[in-house]
Amino acid sequence: MPTAIAAAVLFAGSGASAQAKLPPYPEALNCAALTHAAAKIGKGTPQESQLFDQLIFWGMAAADAGRAAGKTSKAVDAEVAARSATLESRLRAQDGATTAALASCVARVPALED
Numbered sequence: 646m647p648t649a650i651a652a653a654v655l656f657a658g659s660g661a662s663a664q665a666k667l668p669p670y671p672e673a674l675n676c677a678a679l680t681h682a683a684a685k686i687g688k689g690t691p692q693e694s695q696l697f698d699q700l701i702f703w704g705m706a707a708a709d710a711g712r713a714a715g716k717t718s719k720a721v722d723a724e725v726a727a728r729s730a731t732l733e734s735r736l737r738a739q740d741g742a743t744t745a746a747l748a749s750c751v752a753r754v755p756a757l758e759d
Contacts, residue, residue, distance in 0.1 A: 667706065667709055667710055667713060668706060668710060669710060670707070670710040670711055670713070670714040670716070672710075673703065673706040673707040673709075673710040673711070674707050674710070674711070674721070674724055674725060674728065675728065675746065675750075676703040676706065676707070676750035676753070677700070677703040677704050677706065677707035677725045677729075678724075678725050678728035678729040678731075678732050679703075679729075679732055679736075679743070679746055679747045679750050680696070680699045680700040680702075680703045680704075680747070680750060680751070681700055681703075681704070681725055681726075681729040682729045682730075682732040682733035682736050682747075683696055683699070683700075683736060683747055684696040684697055684699070684700045685729070685733055686733065686736055686737060698754070698757060699750070699751055699754050702754045702755070703750060703754070704725070707721055707725060708721055711724075
């Protein structure tokens with residue numbers, strides 16, 4: 646399982662993603678998968694750090710929403726990884742709907758405090 650998702654699951658218990666209302670699990674899962682795919686595509690680019698931050702945020706949201714939906718962290722990790730693999734190819738192909746969905750997810754990530 647990707648290290649970022651595993652880390653997000655570990656941090657989720659701290660309530661770090663509780664700043665905003667918890668999205669429904671399918672929405673959080675989709676955003677976690679989209680940001681995971683984007684982070685894989687952006688590895689080694691100047692945006693890598695920002696992509697990682699977005700992945701962590703949505704990974705924690707998916708973990709929290711999954712827990713609220715009665716899912717185990719292992720199940721959430723597996724679902725994120727599976728969906729990410731599909732979405733990665735769509736992002737690489739610059740599919741308009743997939744790119745727009747990613748932009749919507751990214752827009753909902755709160756700014757980090759310096």
